[in-house]
Structures are given as structure tokens and as C-alpha cells.
Amino acid sequence: MPETIQRDSLIGKRITKLDAPEKAGGKTRYIQDLDVQGQLYGKILRSARVHAKIKSIDTSAAKALPGVHAVITAADVPYQRPIGVAKDHFPLKTDRVRSLRDEIAAVAAETEAIAEAALKLIKVEYEDLPVLADPNDSLKPDAPLIHPEPHGATAKHDHLKQAQGIAYLGKPDNIAMTFDYQQGDVAAGERESDVVFEDTFHLHYVTHCCMGVSGIIAEFDPSGNLLMYSNTQVPFLHKREFAEILNMDPARIRIIQPPIGGGFGSKLDIYPFEPITVFLAKATGRPVKLVFTREEEFLASPTRQPVILTLRSGCKKDGTLTFRTVRTLHDNGAYTSWGATTPFVMMQTISSLYRVPHCLYHTKAVYTNNPYAGSFRGYGNLQATFAVEQHMDMMAEAIGMDPLEFRLKNAQDPGEVTPQGMHFKSCGFKECLTTAAEASGFLAKFKANEADKAKPGRFKRGVGMASMLHVGGGAKIYPSDGCGTILKMDDFGSVTLITGASEIGQGSETVLAQLVCEELGVPLSAVRVINNDTEITPWDVGVHASRTTFIAGNSAIGAARKARGKILDAAAKMAGLNAADLDLRAGHIVEAKNGTVVMTLAKLLRQLHFSDKAELVVTSFYYEPPSKHQDKHFKGDVSAAYAWATQVVEVEVDTDTGIVRLLKVTGAHDVGRILNRLGLEGQIEGGIVMGQGYALTEELMVENGVVRNPGFRDYKLVTAPEIPEMDVRFIETMDGEGPQGAKGVGEAPAICIAAATANAIYNATGVRIMALPFTPEKVYRALHAAKKEAA
Amino acid sequence: MTALDNYVAPTSLEQAVVQLQELGEVTILAGGTDLMPQSHAGRVKFKRTLMNIRRIPELRGIVREGDEIRIGALVTISEMMAHPLVREHLPLLVSAGDHFASDQIRNAGTVGGNICNASPAGDTLVPLMVLGAHVELASKPDDTLFRRSMPLPEFFVGPGKTRLAPAELLTAVRLPIPPKGFVARFHKFGTRPALDISAISIGVAGVLKDGTFSQVRVAFGAVAPTPVCGCATEEALEGKKLDAATIAAAARAAQDEVHPISDVRASAWYRKEMIHNMTKRILEDVSANH
CATH class of the missing domain: 3.30.465.10 (Uridine Diphospho-n-acetylenolpyruvylglucosamine Reductase; domain 3)
Incomplete structure (x- = not known):
């Protein structure tokens, strides 16, 4: 036993993720690797038409195929209820299909091959309806309705009256959702302006491309309890929602999450395949496993929200911003998922990234027959930032100010409460701007490139910057944003942390374990994290809004501090010392002032074990600090803390081909405090690459409701040689409410890249492109058009 | 389900061609890198017999x-x-x-x-x-x-x-075996540096002697239903000095003689532009380095 131990900390160190050996070794058992005794395989028949009435479905031949246990259609599940954010979506379609992904029938069979063969035997008769492929067309007065009141609704869907879903009620127009917000008086703002710009930006479809495709196993036990192995990001919300959809007692539903092969927001909603698999399990009395093919993943999982955004903004000659007016048209697709609610986040960037006195904001999400959008890392912020940050550069140029100075003049400071009501208790925005600019040599390069722009030569260099604001301390979206923790200590000094927070690859297990180590002075190897079973773990709102480190981290610290108090009290009593003079270090109880070892933690815990006060299990919870939630006009605070970042992108544009190469990204991120430096670098680098894909290569091509590139051959993810050099700097603002001062960072790094790349292309070529992605052909066309115009 | 009736793996060329003659409907398996993904995607249907030719020395x-x-x-x-x-x-x-x-x-x-x-x-x-x-x-x-x-x-x-x-x-x-003075270039133009299907590709070869280009062969990929010869481009180059005027004329000839389609990878217009720009680039490179 050592005689003295000095205080050590894991905070800020480079810590390998707890699940890294398993994942790197190929030993992780994802849903694909899980099999349940007696399981059948489920497959879904999807629509062959983009928009049509279903005249008839004949499943007799499929049912007769040997090895088939069930073939179900909407008629077999009259109890099904609509799912989704607006409850406008039946898992199995009743009278019509509204997009090519629509689920018509499902099969459970002995093998996947038999299930596949059975699908081919199902005959469906359609009556085509006119296709709405452009959200502008959906708003025309004579546009066909995507969700008309179902024929014979009253009789057929009587049981749905309580659900109040629009699948029952129908919709009198094609508007799925609207958001309206106002601060100040934009007309007054415009009158004060010396420079005004108005432009329309087009944001495209991309999809998450999780390495692990969607999948579920559903199983009923003989007592009627439902067990689901599910990749959901929000197990506790889903437990309740599944209960509603299935008309079950929520207490009878258990969700176990196998390790999840990527989420990025895609697993935040319930999708038809999940209740359908439950229907199949119910119909067969057997466990049913349903896993998507990669093609199905492209066709039938959610996308990022496509947006047509018109932005009008102004400033004074001295660089003061005056107003912003925004109108957006969100292509909602055929059904409503989280994508329709992205204006909620976009609004924050528009009103509060910079100080803008006057704002007016109207958004509409309208139904079309296209794929529908869900939640995706950044949640509307990439789209808003793309427009806002391009206008920032345009206005700066118009008044002859450099982009950095213009931004610094309008950037938020700590302590600011914005007109929308967001309170920036910690704010490193200006430090982000100056750090990223200095580290990248932004100003010198910006001026040099500008001077070189008109010179002959095939390759042009450009540099561009963009900044972002995003929630970093939970999000007040639901009535409460909380997380519970159970912490258990065993006889040997090991800790089991049972948390409501799910791990979806973001590294939360590791960070939570570190925070516990910090309080209990145990090595990381002494901590186990249990986080994937609703029957065991306490409640949590789910993985979204970059909230886990902040909310679950504070919850874990709360539990660990409770345990620490108990341990030190017991040790003090035993050693005849003051608890306040003791500390926990490296698995030992020591005297705080000089590190003299008093006893090992394991020994103390074993002695407690035999005492009558052996409370070695503690519980705790954390809710975001009380503050005013947003009112119905969207005024108020949305998070306990906010994250800030500036990214500078350097590009090379090949004017012969239009190929844009990202040479370097310099990022400065206000993360509150670094907890796991390695994990943080991973998050930021991954986010930058995701942002790069959004900016340059990725596009889900949808034509007349048909996805034309449902595979990695023509849906172009960024490959290794394209990844730029990265220089990432961290700004530590030590947030007063954050766990050890930290703020959320999960979404932040993906947000700025497209906007910064647009600005860099302009710096390189003098051509501004307001539609994504910047594919070689699009860039070449823009350069070609500019050349023609000049000539 | 694709049920194969028959699988054969001949061990000599003789045996393989005899079996081909006898069995008629045969799908050939060599490396499998095209066959497998294409059959999975339903673009290629397996015939009655699958013949594995990998054992034929x-x-x-x-x-x-x-x-x-x-x-x-x-x-x-x-x-x-x-x-x-x-x-x-x-x-x-x-x-x-x-x-x-x-x-x-x-x-x-x-x-x-x-x-x-x-x-x-x-x-x-x-x-x-x-x-x-x-x-x-x-x-x-x-x-x-x-x-x-x-x-x-x-x-x-x-x-x-x-x-x-x-x-x-x-x-x-x-x-x-190419003659003395032979130069050849291939340019695959895709939108990314790795794992890409080309939007267009260009091959140029010929004998360069005293600055004059002869025995010229030009071919283009992904601009027609098959890879095609660039006859007009060859003609624009054959027997000529590789100077700026020849290169410009050849690039124009190339652009004019291809008739690509528009698909998810590129539009016909962009393909023609790239045929022009890349042909020019290749020829300039040849001219500069020989």
C-alpha cells in the first residue's frame, strides 16, 4: 500500500472510449447479430406507386407459401393507431399510399428468403393519383389533398376518435405545420438600413447513413408482456408512445437497446416498421426480427429536412445589423416527423446568433409525395446557418468591412438576454471568432485570395468562415428535461453506474464514468455503465439536442457526490478523523491535505457491508435548472447553456471541372470545459466530415417522389482521401451549471461547414452559390454562367 | 429465391468449353465483384447453371x-x-x-x-x-x-x-508491345478520388516523334452504351504537331463526337464539357512532358 497519494484527475485527458476494444475487435453484438430462440423474420411490402388509392390487396398466394407464418395488411390490425409527430401516419396503409416508402403488407416467415419470396406473391391493385413532388405545387389552390378525410371515416375508424389523429380527421389543405415568430418591427429595421439583401437558398435531401441499418426484434411473453430489442434513441418516450399506438399498458412494455450502430437523430421517432414487427409478433405468437437492407434504409428511413428559405437582411454602414425577415417552405413529405419542427431551432440562429433588433419569421411545412424528413444532427441549424452566414459575408463586403470584424461587431457577449429570451450565461463566441481566425490566418488569406481571384489559372484558393449557436445544456422541448441515476458500489471498490442516458456511439458512457471517477477517486476500470434496459435504468428523456453530457452528467455527479459523502462519513468515524479532512484518491481514503493513506476504499466498503448502515446503492436525478420556458410566441429560454463555434474552411476550386477540395478546417469550439479530449476530438472531426458531406457530396436525389440513388455507389459519402486537415481549438468558458463546467457539443461541429464552404468558394471565384450540395457539376455550371455573363 | 439447378467448377479449359456446349444456359463466375452485387440488386438473373471458372489454370x-x-x-x-x-x-x-x-x-x-x-x-x-x-x-x-x-x-x-x-x-x-516513342494516358473523371464510378473517362495513346503524334488511338468511357473509339479526335491528332492549335481542335472534336446521356452521375452537357476540358488537359500534359 502506498503511503501517500496525490490528487489526480481524468478531466480533460484523452480517454479511450469504454466500448472501443469491443468495437475495434469486431465483437460488438448489434441488432443484426442478435437472435432470439424461435424467431421469425419479418419483411415489408412497400408501395409500387408514389401516390395512389389501394383498390385491393390479395395475400392468398403469399399465405399459402410454405414457411410463411403470417401475412398482414391494415385490415388485419384494425386496432392500429396513427404514429408520428402529428399522428398522421398509419403503420400499415389503409386506403391509399402517399409515397414510395409506404407500407402495404408485412410477412413473417421461417427465413428471410421465404419472407422475401412471399412479398413477391402479394398482389396489389392501385388507382393512381396525381403526384405532388414540389412543395410549391402543394400550396396551389387546386392542389390535390395528400390527407383528405378518409372515405367512410366515421364508421371505419370509430375507435380512433380519441386519438385525434389527422389520419382520422383528414386535413383541409396540404399544410402540415407552421411556425411564426416576431421581434421588434422589421419595417423600422429596414428603414434604418444602408444595405439590404434578399436571396432564396435551397437546401437538399440528405440522409443519416448510419453504419448500422434499422432493425428491431419484438417478442410477447405468455403473460402478454412485450419485449423489444430496439435501436431507439428515446427508450422511455417510446415506451409510452408504443403503449398508445398498440393500445397497451405501458408497464407491460420493455425496451432493451443493443449497441446502436449510429443514430444522429434518425432514431428519435417511431417508424412504421416498429409497430408492424410488433403486429407480426402478435399475429404469430413468435419473436419476429426485422432488419432493413441498405437499399431499404435509403428508401424508408428519414432524411434531413429540405428547405427553401428566403432571407432578407439589412445592416447600417457602420456594420450594425438592423433586421431579418425569413420565409421558409419545408417539404414535409407525405407524413409528419420531427423534420417539420426544425423551424423551432432555425429560429434561434436567425434571432440570436448575432444581435438583431428586428426579426420576422414565417415557416410552413407542406405535404408532398416525397420521402419525409426526421431529426438529424443539427436539427435545422445547418439550413439556417447556411443562409444567415452567407448574408453576413455579403453585407460585410457591401459596406467594405472584413467578415471577421463585421461578425465581431454583432456577436453576442456573456450575460446577454436576446430579444427572443435566450440567456447566454456562458458565451465564448468572440473568442471562437478570433481564435479560429488567428489560427487559420484567415484575414491574410482572405485578402490574398481576393487579389488572386481574377488572375488566370485553373486552381483557385478560397477561405470562408461561419459561426453557430446551438443548445448545449439540454433543451426545453418536453415538459421536463431530466435524467435519473442509480449508483451501486460493491465490496471491491467497483462502481456500477445505472443511467437513463443511452449510448449511441457519442461516447456518453465514458464521459459519465469519468465524472463518477472524479468524485469517488476510483480508476476508470472500476466503473461499469448500465444504460440500455428500461426495466433497469431510471427515466431519461433520450439522446437528442446535445444534452447527454450536460443532463446525464449532472445526474451522475449528483449520485457520485451522495456516495462520496457516505463513504467519507463512514471513514471519518472509523479513523477518528473529520470527514471534511478526507479525500478519495486512486481507490483509497486519504487525508486531503497531504495525501496520507488512511485505508483502501475496498476495505472500507467491505466493513460497511457488515454494518447496519450498508447503503451502498444511491439514487439521484437532475432536471435542467428552473427558468421560463418559451411561451406560445416562442419567447423564452430553451436551454440551460449554449454552445458556440466558429469554423474556417479553406478550399481549392478546380475551374476546369468544378471540383471543390476541402484543404483545411480550423474550428474553435466553446465546449464549456473539456471532459474527454479524445472523445471531443472524435465528435468534432466526425461532425466536420458530416458537414463536408452535406456541403459537397451527399444528396438523396428525389425525382417525382422516386429516390434515384438508394445505395452508396451513387449516394456519395466522403471517402478518406477527401477528408481535410483539421485544426480544432477548444474554448473553455467553464459554464456555471455544466458538469465540471462542460456544455453539449454533439451537433455543433456539423453546423457551419456548408456555410463556410459557400463563403470560401466565393472568396476563391467570386461566384456565390445558394443551393446545396456543391457538386462539381453545380459549381462548374455556376462558374460557366458567370464567365458567360462577364463575356 | 434464386434456386440454381446446377453448379459446375471445371478444372481445365477443355472441360469448361465442353460443359458450356452441353449445358447451354450458364452464368459464369470469375471474381464475382460485379456478378454478386448485380444479382442481389436484381439486375442480373442467374441462369440454370453457375459455372465457377476459377479453377482453370x-x-x-x-x-x-x-x-x-x-x-x-x-x-x-x-x-x-x-x-x-x-x-x-x-x-x-x-x-x-x-x-x-x-x-x-x-x-x-x-x-x-x-x-x-x-x-x-x-x-x-x-x-x-x-x-x-x-x-x-x-x-x-x-x-x-x-x-x-x-x-x-x-x-x-x-x-x-x-x-x-x-x-x-x-x-x-x-x-x-508498344513501339518506341509510345505515349499513353488515361484519365478517369469522377466526382471523388476513390471508389467512384466514372462520369467520363478518356484514353489517348500514340507515338510521339520529333513533336509529331502518329498511330493515334483515342477512346472514351461512359459517354455511350459501350466504351467508344474517338475517331474524329484521332483524325484531328494524327500526324500533327501537338501545339496549342492542334490540342484545341482535338478537344473540340472530342466534345463534338460524343453523345452522352444524362443520369444520376452527370448531365449530358457536363459530360461533353468534361470530355473537352479533360482531353485538352491530357494532351497538354503529353505535349509538356515529351
Whole structure:
């Protein structure tokens, strides 16, 4: 036993993720690797038409195929209820299909091959309806309705009256959702302006491309309890929602999450395949496993929200911003998922990234027959930032100010409460701007490139910057944003942390374990994290809004501090010392002032074990600090803390081909405090690459409701040689409410890249492109058009 | 479910062509890198018999025969790239291989398979064409082994379609050893540096002597249903000095003679622009480096 131990900390160190050996070794058992005794395989028949009435479905031949246990259609599940954010979506379609992904029938069979063969035997008769492929067309007065009141609704869907879903009620127009917000008086703002710009930006479809495709196993036990192995990001919300959809007692539903092969927001909603698999399990009395093919993943999982955004903004000659007016048209697709609610986040960037006195904001999400959008890392912020940050550069140029100075003049400071009501208790925005600019040599390069722009030569260099604001301390979206923790200590000094927070690859297990180590002075190897079973773990709102480190981290610290108090009290009593003079270090109880070892933690815990006060299990919870939630006009605070970042992108544009190469990204991120430096670098680098894909290569091509590139051959993810050099700097603002001062960072790094790349292309070529992605052909066309115009 | 009736794995060329003659409807498996994904996607249907030709020794190896180099149909892209004869005499195939899919696919995919797959964007086809390749075909209609040969450009009929007869096997590709002063370039233009299907590709070859370009061969990929010869471009270059005027004329001829389609990878307009710009770039490179 050592005689003295000095205080050590894991905070800020480079810590390998707890699940890294398993994942790197190929030993992780994802849903694909899980099999349940007696399981059948489920497959879904999807629509062959983009928009049509279903005249008839004949499943007799499929049912007769040997090895088939069930073939179900909407008629077999009259109890099904609509799912989704607006409850406008039946898992199995009743009278019509509204997009090519629509689920018509499902099969459970002995093998996947038999299930596949059975699908081919199902005959469906359609009556085509006119296709709405452009959200502008959906708003025309004579546009066909995507969700008309179902024929014979009253009789057929009587049981749905309580659900109040629009699948029952129908919709009198094609508007799925609207958001309206106002601060100040934009007309007054415009009158004060010396420079005004108005432009329309087009944001495209991309999809998450999780390495692990969607999948579920559903199983009923003989007592009627439902067990689901599910990749959901929000197990506790889903437990309740599944209960509603299935008309079950929520207490009878258990969700176990196998390790999840990527989420990025895609697993935040319930999708038809999940209740359908439950229907199949119910119909067969057997466990049913349903896993998507990669093609199905492209066709039938959610996308990022496509947006047509018109932005009008102004400033004074001295660089003061005056107003912003925004109108957006969100292509909602055929059904409503989280994508329709992205204006909620976009609004924050528009009103509060910079100080803008006057704002007016109207958004509409309208139904079309296209794929529908869900939640995706950044949640509307990439789209808003793309427009806002391009206008920032345009206005700066118009008044002859450099982009950095213009931004610094309008950037938020700590302590600011914005007109929308967001309170920036910690704010490193200006430090982000100056750090990223200095580290990248932004100003010198910006001026040099500008001077070189008109010179002959095939390759042009450009540099561009963009900044972002995003929630970093939970999000007040639901009535409460909380997380519970159970912490258990065993006889040997090991800790089991049972948390409501799910791990979806973001590294939360590791960070939570570190925070516990910090309080209990145990090595990381002494901590186990249990986080994937609703029957065991306490409640949590789910993985979204970059909230886990902040909310679950504070919850874990709360539990660990409770345990620490108990341990030190017991040790003090035993050693005849003051608890306040003791500390926990490296698995030992020591005297705080000089590190003299008093006893090992394991020994103390074993002695407690035999005492009558052996409370070695503690519980705790954390809710975001009380503050005013947003009112119905969207005024108020949305998070306990906010994250800030500036990214500078350097590009090379090949004017012969239009190929844009990202040479370097310099990022400065206000993360509150670094907890796991390695994990943080991973998050930021991954986010930058995701942002790069959004900016340059990725596009889900949808034509007349048909996805034309449902595979990695023509849906172009960024490959290794394209990844730029990265220089990432961290700004530590030590947030007063954050766990050890930290703020959320999960979404932040993906947000700025497209906007910064647009600005860099302009710096390189003098051509501004307001539609994504910047594919070689699009860039070449823009350069070609500019050349023609000049000539 | 695709139920195969029959699986055969002949161990000699003789045995293979006899079985082809007898069995009629046969799907050939070589590297499997095109066959497997295409059958999974439903674009290729398995015929009654699957013939694995991977055990036929006569289809392997790269040898020099007189003034020709013979590359066996089963030679993988990786083997081709590493072979000393190819590296010495046909370096164009090494650089083309460098843009071919990924290492994993190059280790399995074969030269013969790439040819018989007959994709307009097939990555070895344009380089093989400008190197003057002939394909060697074998069959056994009666008691004697029948071999025939044809220039590669004639072999292609349409996407996935060739002049290979039903009972015939592609055994090798033959390439003349290039003469002194021979230069060749291949440019695969895609939107990313790795694992890409080309939007267009261009091959240029010829003999450069005292600044004059002769015996010119030009071929284009992904601009027509098959890889095609650039006859007008060849004409614009043949016997000319590679100066700025010739290069400009050749690039224009190239742009004018291709008739690509628009698809998810590129529009017809952009393909024609790139044919122009890349032809110009290749020729400028040739002119600058020789």
C-alpha cells in the first residue's frame, strides 16, 4: 500500500472510449447479430406507386407459401393507431399510399428468403393519383389533398376518435405545420438600413447513413408482456408512445437497446416498421426480427429536412445589423416527423446568433409525395446557418468591412438576454471568432485570395468562415428535461453506474464514468455503465439536442457526490478523523491535505457491508435548472447553456471541372470545459466530415417522389482521401451549471461547414452559390454562367 | 429465391468449353465483384447453371508471346498492376488500376470479368482499347477446340452485352508491345478520388516523334452504351504537331463526337464539357512532358 497519494484527475485527458476494444475487435453484438430462440423474420411490402388509392390487396398466394407464418395488411390490425409527430401516419396503409416508402403488407416467415419470396406473391391493385413532388405545387389552390378525410371515416375508424389523429380527421389543405415568430418591427429595421439583401437558398435531401441499418426484434411473453430489442434513441418516450399506438399498458412494455450502430437523430421517432414487427409478433405468437437492407434504409428511413428559405437582411454602414425577415417552405413529405419542427431551432440562429433588433419569421411545412424528413444532427441549424452566414459575408463586403470584424461587431457577449429570451450565461463566441481566425490566418488569406481571384489559372484558393449557436445544456422541448441515476458500489471498490442516458456511439458512457471517477477517486476500470434496459435504468428523456453530457452528467455527479459523502462519513468515524479532512484518491481514503493513506476504499466498503448502515446503492436525478420556458410566441429560454463555434474552411476550386477540395478546417469550439479530449476530438472531426458531406457530396436525389440513388455507389459519402486537415481549438468558458463546467457539443461541429464552404468558394471565384450540395457539376455550371455573363 | 439447378467448377479449359456446349444456359463466375452485387440488386438473373471458372489454370497468368503480352482472363486487377511485364511495357494499365474501385475489389475482380461485364464505364476498357487489345475467345462446337480473336472495340454491343457466343469463354486479352516513342494516358473523371464510378473517362495513346503524334488511338468511357473509339479526335491528332492549335481542335472534336446521356452521375452537357476540358488537359500534359 502506498503511503501517500496525490490528487489526480481524468478531466480533460484523452480517454479511450469504454466500448472501443469491443468495437475495434469486431465483437460488438448489434441488432443484426442478435437472435432470439424461435424467431421469425419479418419483411415489408412497400408501395409500387408514389401516390395512389389501394383498390385491393390479395395475400392468398403469399399465405399459402410454405414457411410463411403470417401475412398482414391494415385490415388485419384494425386496432392500429396513427404514429408520428402529428399522428398522421398509419403503420400499415389503409386506403391509399402517399409515397414510395409506404407500407402495404408485412410477412413473417421461417427465413428471410421465404419472407422475401412471399412479398413477391402479394398482389396489389392501385388507382393512381396525381403526384405532388414540389412543395410549391402543394400550396396551389387546386392542389390535390395528400390527407383528405378518409372515405367512410366515421364508421371505419370509430375507435380512433380519441386519438385525434389527422389520419382520422383528414386535413383541409396540404399544410402540415407552421411556425411564426416576431421581434421588434422589421419595417423600422429596414428603414434604418444602408444595405439590404434578399436571396432564396435551397437546401437538399440528405440522409443519416448510419453504419448500422434499422432493425428491431419484438417478442410477447405468455403473460402478454412485450419485449423489444430496439435501436431507439428515446427508450422511455417510446415506451409510452408504443403503449398508445398498440393500445397497451405501458408497464407491460420493455425496451432493451443493443449497441446502436449510429443514430444522429434518425432514431428519435417511431417508424412504421416498429409497430408492424410488433403486429407480426402478435399475429404469430413468435419473436419476429426485422432488419432493413441498405437499399431499404435509403428508401424508408428519414432524411434531413429540405428547405427553401428566403432571407432578407439589412445592416447600417457602420456594420450594425438592423433586421431579418425569413420565409421558409419545408417539404414535409407525405407524413409528419420531427423534420417539420426544425423551424423551432432555425429560429434561434436567425434571432440570436448575432444581435438583431428586428426579426420576422414565417415557416410552413407542406405535404408532398416525397420521402419525409426526421431529426438529424443539427436539427435545422445547418439550413439556417447556411443562409444567415452567407448574408453576413455579403453585407460585410457591401459596406467594405472584413467578415471577421463585421461578425465581431454583432456577436453576442456573456450575460446577454436576446430579444427572443435566450440567456447566454456562458458565451465564448468572440473568442471562437478570433481564435479560429488567428489560427487559420484567415484575414491574410482572405485578402490574398481576393487579389488572386481574377488572375488566370485553373486552381483557385478560397477561405470562408461561419459561426453557430446551438443548445448545449439540454433543451426545453418536453415538459421536463431530466435524467435519473442509480449508483451501486460493491465490496471491491467497483462502481456500477445505472443511467437513463443511452449510448449511441457519442461516447456518453465514458464521459459519465469519468465524472463518477472524479468524485469517488476510483480508476476508470472500476466503473461499469448500465444504460440500455428500461426495466433497469431510471427515466431519461433520450439522446437528442446535445444534452447527454450536460443532463446525464449532472445526474451522475449528483449520485457520485451522495456516495462520496457516505463513504467519507463512514471513514471519518472509523479513523477518528473529520470527514471534511478526507479525500478519495486512486481507490483509497486519504487525508486531503497531504495525501496520507488512511485505508483502501475496498476495505472500507467491505466493513460497511457488515454494518447496519450498508447503503451502498444511491439514487439521484437532475432536471435542467428552473427558468421560463418559451411561451406560445416562442419567447423564452430553451436551454440551460449554449454552445458556440466558429469554423474556417479553406478550399481549392478546380475551374476546369468544378471540383471543390476541402484543404483545411480550423474550428474553435466553446465546449464549456473539456471532459474527454479524445472523445471531443472524435465528435468534432466526425461532425466536420458530416458537414463536408452535406456541403459537397451527399444528396438523396428525389425525382417525382422516386429516390434515384438508394445505395452508396451513387449516394456519395466522403471517402478518406477527401477528408481535410483539421485544426480544432477548444474554448473553455467553464459554464456555471455544466458538469465540471462542460456544455453539449454533439451537433455543433456539423453546423457551419456548408456555410463556410459557400463563403470560401466565393472568396476563391467570386461566384456565390445558394443551393446545396456543391457538386462539381453545380459549381462548374455556376462558374460557366458567370464567365458567360462577364463575356 | 434464386434456386440454381446446377453448379459446375471445371478444372481445365477443355472441360469448361465442353460443359458450356452441353449445358447451354450458364452464368459464369470469375471474381464475382460485379456478378454478386448485380444479382442481389436484381439486375442480373442467374441462369440454370453457375459455372465457377476459377479453377482453370489456362486462364491465369501474364506471359510474353512474341511481340505480344497475353493477360489471362482470371488475372486480378491487383495481379495485373504488380506484374513486371505490365509494369515495364504497359504502365498505363498500372495507373488505370490505381483508379479501379478499392483494394478489396482489385484483389478479387478480374480483367476478363471487367471486359465481359461490358459496362460503358468499365475502368480497364478504355485503357485496353487505346493499347490495341484483342480478346481471345474459345469454344468447342464439335470435336476440336475453336479459338478466335477480335479487336476489343468490336467485342462490345451495349451495356452488359458482348459478342461472346453462348458456348464461348473469354480466355485472355492480348496486347501488342508498344513501339518506341509510345505515349499513353488515361484519365478517369469522377466526382471523388476513390471508389467512384466514372462520369467520363478518356484514353489517348500514340507515338510521339520529333513533336509529331502518329498511330493515334483515342477512346472514351461512359459517354455511350459501350466504351467508344474517338475517331474524329484521332483524325484531328494524327500526324500533327501537338501545339496549342492542334490540342484545341482535338478537344473540340472530342466534345463534338460524343453523345452522352444524362443520369444520376452527370448531365449530358457536363459530360461533353468534361470530355473537352479533360482531353485538352491530357494532351497538354503529353505535349509538356515529351
